[in-house]
Amino acid sequence: MTSQSKNNRLLPLTVIEAAAGGDVEAINAVLKHYAGYIARLSMRELYDEYGNPHLCVYEVLRRRLETKLITKLLTFRVR
Template sequence: MQKDSRKNEERLLPFETIKAATEGDVDAMDKILKHYKPYIVKLSIRTDGDKSYIDEELRERLEAKLIAKTLEFETA
């Protein structure tokens, strides 16, 4: 059980990174975007017949939404 919780903690972004991003730190925001990139790409995949592709417009909108919500986040 402890091994699973340690593995989950390794996947979390450090609080300091989130706090810095909410304060406008560009490097911290880049770390957040990099952390969520695989998930955003997965959400952006579209299928057309037998071909799959990344919908770049959707990917950019999701990234913009993540940035906006991060900046709105209150860490108090």
């Protein structure tokens, strides 16, 4: 992976600063950026009535992780 493609995955500092300042659009941009990661952390193996396992996003956990991210964003101080 080249240095250029790694930088494309980073959030711009202006978005982080705006999110830390409470800008709703910037907070949504941060949530969108981390949506896949949060979904992956929220995956749980559930079983149907026949005992077959299924991977599903546990919505309660996903919302808790999003809320925690927003809380930390709003207390984040950019130097």
